[in-house]
Amino acid sequence: MIGLEVRDLVVRYGDNIAVNGVSLTAAPGEIVALLGPSGSGKSSLLRAVAGLEPVAAGDVLFAGESVIDVPVHRRGFGLMFQDGQLFAHRDVGGNVGYGLPRKERAERVADMLELVGLQDMAHRSVTSLSGGQAQRVALARALAPDPRLMLLDEPLSSLDRAMRERLASEIRAILKRSNSTSIYVTHDQDEAFTVADRIAILIDGELARQGTPEEVWRDPQTVAVAQFLGYGPFVSSEGGLRAIAPGALTVSSQPAPGIEVEVEVLDVRVRRGYSDLIVRLEGQEARARVTDAKLDPAVLVGTRQLATLRLSMCPIVRSAA
Numbered sequence: 004m005i006g007l008e009v010r011d012l013v014v015r016y017g018d019n020i021a022v023n024g025v026s027l028t029a030a031p032g033e034i035v036a037l038l039g040p041s042g043s044g045k046s047s048l049l050r051a052v053a054g055l056e057p058v059a060a061g062d063v064l065f066a067g068e069s070v071i072d073v074p075v076h077r078r079g080f081g082l083m084f085q086d087g088q089l090f091a092h093r094d095v096g097g098n099v100g101y102g103l104p105r106k107e108r109a110e111r112v113a114d115m116l117e118l119v120g121l122q123d124m125a126h127r128s129v130t131s132l133s134g135g136q137a138q139r140v141a142l143a144r145a146l147a148p149d150p151r152l153m154l155l156d157e158p159l160s161s162l163d164r165a166m167r168e169r170l171a172s173e174i175r176a177i178l179k180r181s182n183s184t185s186i187y188v189t190h191d192q193d194e195a196f197t198v199a200d201r202i203a204i205l206i207d208g209e210l211a212r213q214g215t216p217e218e219v220w221r222d223p224q225t226v227a228v229a230q231f232l233g234y235g236p237f238v239s240s241e242g243g244l245r246a247i248a249p250g251a252l253t254v255s256s257q258p259a260p261g262i263e264v265e266v267e268v269l270d271v272r273v274r275r276g277y278s279d280l281i282v283r284l285e286g287q288e289a290r291a292r293v294t295d296a297k298l299d300p301a302v303l304v305g306t307r308q309l310a311t312l313r314l315s316m317c318p319i320v321r322s323a324a
């Protein structure tokens with residue numbers, strides 16, 4: 004069975020090429036996150052798949068058939084956006100049931116509300132909902148017609164971080180339970196890693212890396228991808244550049260696994276439950292975590308220290324794509 008296939012897709016706005024020859028697939032039941040910095044073309048790609056943006060070149064197929072000439076509402080795709088765009092004059096049930104055949108409406112609405120954990124809320128006014136509840140209603144509404152593909156564009160970005168984290172794993176569970184083939188756009192790395200089976204990273208309109216969250220993290224392949232994922236700085240090494248992972252460089256009076264490197268301590272950042280030293284490593288600024296509770300990080304400022312670099316956490320990458 005084939006789900007979504009995007010082939011050499013190009014989306015342009017005048018002379019601006021927003022999506023530059025991207026190919027990707029989503030197998031039936033698979034959740035693919037489109038991740039990338041602001042302006043990298045994620046929304047343009049999603050909107051082109053939906054049919055909301057014209058395609059300059061390439062093709063979009065579902066179940067082996069091109070949908071390029073199929074109007075938006077005939078593609079059988081469900082859409083969910085940042086602002087759920089609920090109908091304010093309808094209650095929760097009225098939103099979820101909108102457009103469903105009358106015969107099956109009540110049962111379907113009940114099923115969907117149960118799926119998103121809002122079973123007692125059918126008669127609530129949507130204007131009385133919290134941001135997180137409103138997005139759950141929007142998800143239930145998008146899933147209600149049983150779309151063959153779900154397209155989600157930054158569905159959580161208007162919520163605060165705590166809510167976003169909770170709802171991201173909930174959305175994953177809901178999409179998995181409903182066996183939805185899904186494309187999920189986000190600029191938030193944590194959200195992508197929580198939600199997705201596979202991650203496709205877009206940089207400057209091009210597909211820079213794709214794989215499972217583990218594969219992409221373990222082997223980002225290029226500096227651009229590694230940097231976007233939070234690696235850095237990069238130090239020269241045999242075979243390319245070594246990307247320093249967050250937490251890979253540590254300072255302690257106890258022995259730790261890894262190689263010893265000399266660093267100059269420039270400053271301290273106190274975090275919740277630990278401290279990071281801002282250090283100079285081979286002429287570049289880096290962070291070294293203090294893993295020794297007996298060590299007072301403040302007295303280290305201005306000194307040279309031996310830090311431990313855990314190489315197994317730090318992949319080799321190349322500088323250009």
Ligand SMILES: Nc1ncnc2c1ncn2[C@@H]1O[C@H](COP(=O)(O)OP(=O)(O)OP(=O)(O)O)[C@@H](O)[C@H]1O
Nearest residue numbers: 016019021039040041042043044045046047048190
């Ligand atoms: N309607 C439009 N008209 C002209 N240019 C556009 C339009 N929409 C997007 N662009 C441009 O296309 C490029 C890609 O934008 P897009 O919104 O797809 O990126 P994105 O990765 O989704 O970014 P963000 O995370 O900020 O939403 C950007 O350079 C943007 O300025």
